Amino acid sequence: DIQMTQSPSSMSASVGDRLTITCRASQSISTFLNWYQQKPGKAPNLLIYSASTLQGGVSSRFSASGSGTDFTLTINSLLPEDFATYYCEQSYRVPFTFGPGTKVDI
Amino acid sequence: QVQLVQSGGEVKKPGASVMVSCKASGYTFSNYAITWVRQAPGQGLEWVGWISPYNGHTDYAQSVQGRATMTTDTSTSTAYMELRSLRSDDTGVYYCARDPRIRGSGSYRADYWGLGTLVTVSS
Numbered sequence: 001d002i003q004m005t006q007s008p009s010s011m012s013a014s015v016g017d018r019l020t021i022t023c024r025a026s027q028s029i030s031t032f033l034n035w036y037q038q039k040p041g042k043a044p045n046l047l048i049y050s051a052s053t054l055q056g057g058v059s060s061r062f063s064a065s066g067s068g069t070d071f072t073l074t075i076n077s078l079l080p081e082d083f084a085t086y087y088c089e090q091s092y093r094v095p096f097t098f099g100p101g102t103k104v105d106i
Numbered sequence: 107q108v109q110l111v112q113s114g115g116e117v118k119k120p121g122a123s124v125m126v127s128c129k130a131s132g133y134t135f136s137n138y139a140i141t142w143v144r145q146a147p148g149q150g151l152e153w154v155g156w157i158s159p160y161n162g163h164t165d166y167a168q169s170v171q172g173r174a175t176m177t178t179d180t181s182t183s184t185a186y187m188e189l190r191s192l193r194s195d196d197t198g199v200y201y202c203a204r205d206p207r208i209r210g211s212g213s214y215r216a217d218y219w220g221l222g223t224l225v226t227v228s229s
Contacts, residue, residue, distance in 0.1 A: 001168070032213055032214075034214075034215045034216075036216075038151075043201055043219035043221060043222055044143070044151065044201070044216070044219060045219075046215055046216060049213060049215035055215075055217065087151055089151075089153075091213055091215060094156075094165040095153055095155075095165070095167045096141075096153040097153060098152065098153065100150050101150045101151075
């Protein structure tokens with residue numbers, strides 16, 4: 001199985017900050033990488049797919065890049081509602097696998 | 107609008123079976139795969155498996171291989187996940203979600219999610 005890691009595992013930020021989360025795959029996955037946001041007690045919400053394509057309806061404050069094994073998610077001008085846990089997911093090969101998550105405290 | 111409505115929470119004893127349903131609406135059910143993801147209490151997300159209603163193809167995670175069966179009923183636009191020989195580490199919230207690729211073309215992702223079904227396995 002393809003292993004996914006994320007860093008940091010948690011972080012504190014302030015409203016207005018620019019935040020970057022890193023995701024790494026154990027082997028090359030081209031651009032088959034998704035990003036989700038999950039708030040406590042809620043289902044995950046798709047933010048980004050194919051490494052850099054913004055899901056419809058998602059704020060343009062979210063952006064992402066990367067290919068191969070290294071990927072980043074960036075959130076510009078952090079808002080209070082961005083308090084959440086963020087997961088990357090590889091969609092290169094089944095079983096699809098998630099990173100362990102990055103918890104963002106505001 | 108796309109909606110996925112899941113069945114209610116379940117409490118089961120170890121060794122028992124559970125079936126979770128996921129009723130879809132707002133789109134042509136047979137054209138899009140349904141994926142299942144679970145989350146143990148306080149833990150991260152784990153992909154469990156998926157099924158393609160248009161060809162019946164399934165894949166499962168190793169953790170449930172041989173114990174899980176995913177099916178669909180296109181007449182009612184409902185997906186089902188049965189998990190047998192339940193263990194305590196199967197406890198968690200089970201989500202169904204839609205893969206928006208029409209008949210599997212393009213890059214997989216899960217765009218619409220159900221609210222989740224809590225399955226508790228306890229003696």
